[in-house]
Amino acid sequence: MVRYMLRRLVILLLSLFIAAVVLFVLLRLLPGDPANALVGVGATPEQIAAAQAQLGSDQPLSLQFLTYLGDLARFDLGNSFVSRSSVLDEISRRLSVTLPLTLASFVLALVIAIPFGILAAVKADRWYGLLLSVISQIGIAVPVFWLGILLVYEFSLNLRLLPSGGFPLRGYADPGRAIESMVLPVLTIAIVMSASLMRYVRAATLEVLGSDFLRTARALGESHTGALMRHGLRNAAVPVVSVLGIELSTTFLGAVVVEQVFSLPGMGSMLLLGIQQRDYPNIQGVLIVSTLLVLLTGFLADILQRVLDPRLRKEAR
């Protein structure tokens, strides 16, 4: 297991390196010198040259690449062109919104999806089992931003229960309002996410229900529910966990839309703003950190799968 983890870690670092290279190339392929974006219209050639020197974009590409890698290795993401402040500081501030948003949504989605998914599978022949499946199908079809607008309309504009958007000035130092402002965004993501998760849970449960080992357990005298709990859950969990990893990453990236709808100061809005302002250090920083988080999620999902399923551990050895 330890050897597997190490190997997996190497793969993670390698992936990150490749992502960093791709990012470097892509940002350089974009038309226009960032120095132009920095000094703006009406700049003299001398000002542009000065800006290039400041940014290092006058250096040969190979040297730029090495500097870039060196900075990355020290986790130095540079300073924003626009705000002049440290990109890493800004990202950590933004993560304090995006991470809780993503994780809370994820947990809530699990809480909704697992019991209902199992119920939909076990009671597939009953009317409410069918109803659950239909609801989850509809949920999958709903665009996140639309659901967000709908929730704002009902809970903010009509019922006046929750704020329609924004994040308190003092952030978590104002815990009541911070949590209030997270409720609707979390609900939005969780509802949409749980719909698709429910389908996976249902499918995995159905498969387990028809499996030989469950029949054998029943034959050995276990009750239906007992067999399902002891043997079914764990077996059904394996495929679901691998999907969960992907879902979590998607949610993290999909937070861009939800943050926009609710005017939350998260990573997503930082990325959008960076692109609009051609703020290369910000774009680069957000993308690197996002890539890292997605890779880490995948890593954790893989490890968890092996914890759940000893057969995979054997293969890995």
Next chain:
Amino acid sequence: MGKLMFVDRCWVCLPRRVMLSSDAPHASMLQSVTLSSANKNKQDFPMLSRKDMSLGAPLARGRAALATLTTVSLLALSSAAAMAQDYDPQAVVNIGSLYEPQNLDNTQGAGQGINEAFNGNVYEGLFVLTDDGDVEPKLVEGYEISEDGLTYTFTLKDGVTFHSGEVMTSADVKSSIERVTAENSASSRKKTLSVIDSIGTPDDKTVVVTLSAPSISLPYNLSYVWIVNDDAGDISASEDGTGPYTLQEWRRGSALAMVPFEGYWGEEPSNGGVMFQYFTDATAQNNALLTGAVDIITSVQSPDALSMFTDNPDFTVSEGASTTKELMAYNDRVAPFDNVEVRAALSRAVDKQKLLQAIWGDYGTLIGSFVPPTDPWYVDLNDVNAYDPESAKEMLAEAGYPDGFSFTLDTPDYDPHPVVAQFLQNELAKVDVDVKINIITANEWYTKIYKAHDFDATLQEHVNHRDIVFYGNPGFYWGYDNPEVTRLITESESAHSMEEQTEMLTEANKIIAEDAASMWLYLYPQIVVSTSNVSGYPLNGLNSQFFVSDIQKAD
């Protein structure tokens, strides 16, 4: 042309995502290109406020509010306010805005948001550009101009202190002006202020500015210069100004709060502080107003969203005249647009009233030229080359195009340009002029049109105050070259009095209208919406300013 007000850091301002109310089809991206200054002058001065109010009423209301304010503070001095107050002086006013500053230093590309939040509120200049477009002394007691117009001697006000407690001196003024003209400054006023040759500080209260050429606009340009404590250091994340408010806290991506400054030299604010809340999405901003999370939104970008507020007694919708002009710019260098008659004919062929109605409903104004009502050299030029499709056809025939012609209209891909392009296509087809619409991005617009001048005609919105000067620059993207206009605009800067300057620029304004230098379509409205218990806010905010000191909030 060193005098032209044209240096810009941010020619593409923050795209404003406009998502409309339930009846709107879908979200669209609205970007605006500003052709000078990092500040988008989105707005202007009170032509009329609530739609049911008569002209001039808001001004009267503003003065009445000021009078009340003065009375209240006088009473407060003598005894506890015996007078019934119809507002709560401790109330915090929440302002919703789409323009978050990028940093807190207006010489470092902070964007228009910093002017909105800080101009006149946290920082003050030697002069102030008031909401109605006048330039008035602020931190100067008085000033003298030498005979040759080259030396300005400013006497500073007494008793002005910075938020840090230090007293303002001439050295602070000198260093503040130099911040703007410094090499690393990204200020929109850098070029116009480069006319300053030297700044002398004979004593603590006197500043002597020597110019290399006369510049009648110096006080106006100085209204853009914040007076910052010379010991303040880096002000990209903190402040040390002289204004009625001090910065309390700024959380990037979310909000900026400020509270009244106890040691303020002037009138005490009539509220207990303000909080700017920043939104990335217009719908979210509108919702915040609907739910009471904010009291005012500083500009409404989409007419469709207004219906939520106009018929609701809980809200006040106010319209001021902005400085944002939608226009079709011809490339005046190339045929057939080098021909005045052709340009005039096209102007007559387009029903601008219909276009404005289609886009903004009952809001917005037609001005017939490039000069908005808040510029001192405004005159109503709607009658010049007014809508008259019959004469348009005749003029085209006289100009040698009896069967019309065809041209490509480079159209930026964001609102409202594509809609405007289609409208023009329909209108011009009626006089046999065939418009080919070519949709381009803001980036392409910049390289192809602004830099390379490679186009027939294009659509653009120009946002600045006092930007007629662009027509005095034959090298500008539209290539309008009338030596008389160039002379008038150049010489107006050396005028001996504002009257003379105004006279010359009014003349220039009339000539460009006669010449149909471009096709000026309409002036955007500036719309501020608030809850009905809030009053005293600026309706127009030239140069994106939003003075908050007089805002009153009733319980």
